[in-house]
Amino acid sequence: MNIKRVAPTGFLLIVAVVASVHAASIDVTVNGLSGPWLWQTGGLNSSYAYGLNDQTPPTIITSASGISVAPAQRLTITYLSGTESAAPPGWPFVTAQGDTNAVTNNNPDYLGVGPLPSFYMPVADYPIYLSELVGTFADSSGDIVGLPFPVGLSATATVPSGASQLQLGVNDGLYSDNIGSFDVQISGSTVPEPSAFSLFGFVSIGLLAFSRKCRMFRVVGCTLILSAAPLSAAPLTTLFGTGVAANNANGNPVAFLSIGGIDSHYTILPPSSTTIEPAYAAQPNWLWIGGTLVNGSTPQSEWIAPQVNEENNDPGGDFIYQTAFNLTGFDPSTAAIRGTAFVDNALDDVVLNNSTQTGFLGGSFEPGDSISFSFTGGFVPGINILDFTVNNSNPSPSGLNVAMTGTASIPEPSSLSLLGFASIGLLLSHRHSGRKRSFPAQ
Numbered sequence: 275m276n277i278k279r280v281a282p283t284g285f286l287l288i289v290a291v292v293a294s295v296h297a298a299s300i301d302v303t304v305n306g307l308s309g310p311w312l313w314q315t316g317g318l319n320s321s322y323a324y325g326l327n328d329q330t331p332p333t334i335i336t337s338a339s340g341i342s343v344a345p346a347q348r349l350t351i352t353y354l355s356g357t358e359s360a361a362p363p364g365w366p367f368v369t370a371q372g373d374t375n376a377v378t379n380n381n382p383d384y385l386g387v388g389p390l391p392s393f394y395m396p397v398a399d400y401p402i403y404l405s406e407l408v409g410t411f412a413d414s415s416g417d418i419v420g421l422p423f424p425v426g427l428s429a430t431a432t433v434p435s436g437a438s439q440l441q442l443g444v445n446d447g448l449y450s451d452n453i454g455s456f457d458v459q460i461s462g463s464t465v466p467e468p469s470a471f472s473l474f475g476f477v478s479i480g481l482l483a484f485s486r487k488c489r490m491f492r493v494v495g496c497t498l499i500l501s502a503a504p505l506s507a508a509p510l511t512t513l514f515g516t517g518v519a520a521n522n523a524n525g526n527p528v529a530f531l532s533i534g535g536i537d538s539h540y541t542i543l544p545p546s547s548t549t550i551e552p553a554y555a556a557q558p559n560w561l562w563i564g565g566t567l568v569n570g571s572t573p574q575s576e577w578i579a580p581q582v583n584e585e586n587n588d589p590g591g592d593f594i595y596q597t598a599f600n601l602t603g604f605d606p607s608t609a610a611i612r613g614t615a616f617v618d619n620a621l622d623d624v625v626l627n628n629s630t631q632t633g634f635l636g637g638s639f640e641p642g643d644s645i646s647f648s649f650t651g652g653f654v655p656g657i658n659i660l661d662f663t664v665n666n667s668n669p670s671p672s673g674l675n676v677a678m679t680g681t682a683s684i685p686e687p688s689s690l691s692l693l694g695f696a697s698i699g700l701l702l703s704h705r706h707s708g709r710k711r712s713f714p715a716q
Contacts, residue, residue, distance in 0.1 A: 299461035300340045302442070304333045306358035306452035310391050310408045310443035312416055319418055321527065321574060322394050325387050325447025332409075332441035335460055342462065343411075345435040345508070346683070349462040351442070353407060353427045358454030360405050360446055370456045371426045372406030378445060380614075387447035394422050394574075397614050397646030406445045407456055411437035419524040420509070421612070421679055425458075434681055435508035436524040510680035513599040513611065514539040517555050517576025517675075525679050527574055531555035534582045539598075542580055545591025545666075553578040553595065556673050557585075574677035577616075584671035592622060595662040595674050604682035606653035613678025615645045615662065618671060623663040626652040653682070 309329030313319040337343050353370035366373060378384050378392045379400045392402035402408070402424045410422035411434055419437040423429065424445070433440075440460065446452060509525025517537060519529040531537060533555050540553040556579035578595070580588050601609060615621055624631045629652045666672035 298341045299459055300335070301354065301457060301459050302333050302335060302339075303356075304407060304442045304444065304456045304458055305330065306405075306444055306454045306456075307449050308332050308443040309446070309449060310410050310422060310441055311412065311418055318416060322391075322418055322422070324389050324391050324393065325449070329443065329446075329449040332443040333458075335440040335442070336438060339460075341460055343433055343438060343440055345433050345437065347433045347462055348430060349433065349440060349460055350430045351407075351409065351425050351428065351440075352459045352461070353425075354457040354459055356454065356456040358405050358444060358452060358456060360448075361451040362453055365405070367454060368405050369427065370407035370458070372403030372445060374403055376404035377401045378404050384447055390447045391422055391443070391445050392424065395424055396421060396612055396648070398612065398648055399424050402445060404445060405452075407442065407458065408445045409440060409442045412439050412441050413524065414438050416441070417522075417524070418526065420681070434524075435684075508604070508681060508684050510599055510601070510604075510609070510611075510682060513678065513680045514597065515575035515613070515677045516540060516553075516578045516595075518574075525681075530576050533557055537578050540578055541596050543594040543596070544580060545589055545593065551580060554580070554582045556581065557583050575675055577673045577675045579671070579673035584673060587669045588666055588672040590666050590668045590670075593664045593666060593672060593674075595664060597660050599658055599660070599680070600656065601653060601658055601682060602656050604684055606655050606658075606682065608683035609653040609680060610648070610650045610682070611660075611678055611680040612648035613646070613676055615647065615677075616675040617645065617662075617664050618673050619667045620665045621645050621662060621674075622665045623661070624649075625661040625663065627654055627659055647678075 307330040309324070310332050311319055311322060312329070312331060313323050313327065315323070335341065335343060341349070343349070357367040357369060359365050359367045360373070360376075365376075368374075377400075378390045379402055380389070380393050380397065382389050382393065384390050384404075390404070391408050392400075392406075395402060395408070407425040408422060409425050409429075409431070411419045411431070413419055413436055416439075420434040423431060425442070431440075442458065444452065444456075509523075511521050511523065511525050513525065514521065515527060517531050518527040518539070519531050519535075520527070522528045535555045537553040537555060541550045542553050543550055556577045558577045580593065624647050626649065631647065631649045631652065662674055662676065664672060664674050
């Protein structure tokens with residue numbers, strides 16, 4: 275092997291793979307008047323309504339802003355400077371961490387203005403404060419993709435499939451009297467997909483392999499090609515919360531069952547029974563959330579129960595609510611689910627594919643409880659089975675209300691096409707090296 279001939283080739287290989295990825299950062303200002311997303315009754319983000327709807331548009335970051343906001347990209351959001359007040363002088367000026375004396379979390383009517391953006395964020399991220407910097411990913415129309423999230427002083431988030439912009443705003447419900455702003459830095463990697471340079475690089479890998487007799491180079495080239503295929507996080511559109519009739523392409527619910535409708539995505543196994551029964555969209559006034567009677571459902575789900583009218587009571591014991599979702603075409607090792615549950619009376623277990631999950635807060639039903647769960651293991655290819663075991667302590671109304679979303683990775687088709695070009699070159703290289711070469715007699 276001629277090292278002097280291989281070294282330049284190896285250098286070109288490294289450049290081809292690495293040069294299309296580089297770090298970038300931009301600085302933006304988030305005004306205290308800005309909400310993290312816009313919403314309209316019966317229209318855009320109507321399932322994410324908050325406050326008095328007097329917010330101004332969020333600060334929006336797209337790939338045109340100078341940093342890639344493409345699926346699977348990891349973005350780090352960092353507070354730099356600035357302060358904001360929810361209404362001086364009664365409310366203090368605070369950093370992007372928010373007012374730590376004013377916890378908003380999932381309060382459905384904070385100071386009489388309704389829920390705040392934090393209401394829609396995972397319980398695992400609590401506490402969330404008034405005036406805290408918060409964000410969400412969205413598509414080009416501003417429709418939320420995935421789950422909104424708190425930022426505070428710093429946060430790192432992965433762009434979900436279907437999203438093309440990051441939106442930042444302040445956690446509040448009454449914006450018109452806010453004063454101040456936050457200066458924020460967004461950093462991450464920019465990966466043109468596909469770019470002419472990266473296409474040239476991958477084709478070069480194949481052609482260089484074809485032109486070289488060095489077997490080691492072909493092995494290295496194959497290894498790089500096999501390891502270079504990026505994965506993109508995509509929503510699990512076949513994963514449904516309770517009472518959800520349909521999801522959109524982003525995995526968010528867009529239609530709900532009418533009271534009395536059968537939830538085709540869930541079944542119930544009652545206590546001491548071997549007969550599977552249907553789950554009904556139940557009258558919510560007989561079911562409990564946080565120790566108070568509920569007059570409606572959570573924004574991303576509805577109550578389901580063994581009966582439409584739980585006034586008639588259910589027997590005591592464990593009810594197993596079962597749902598299924600499909601990971602065909604996904605990499606199950608990259609799958610993740612997170613959500614929030616309300617139960618009457620208690621959530622005893624969350625079981626995925628016969629394996630009890632531990633990434634949630636369960637236990638006895640207490641006033642003010644909502645149960646968050648989040649797990650990233652135990653998934654299998656194809657159909658996955660998810661069970662929620664709800665205990666009814668004695669004959670009384672019972673039910674389950676779950677809002678959840680999930681993601682898993684799939685290969686990017688455009689990247690696969692780039693890898694195809696390189697593979698052709700390596701295949702030709704293999705065939706070329708296998709032929710015996712004849713030379714004319716000297």
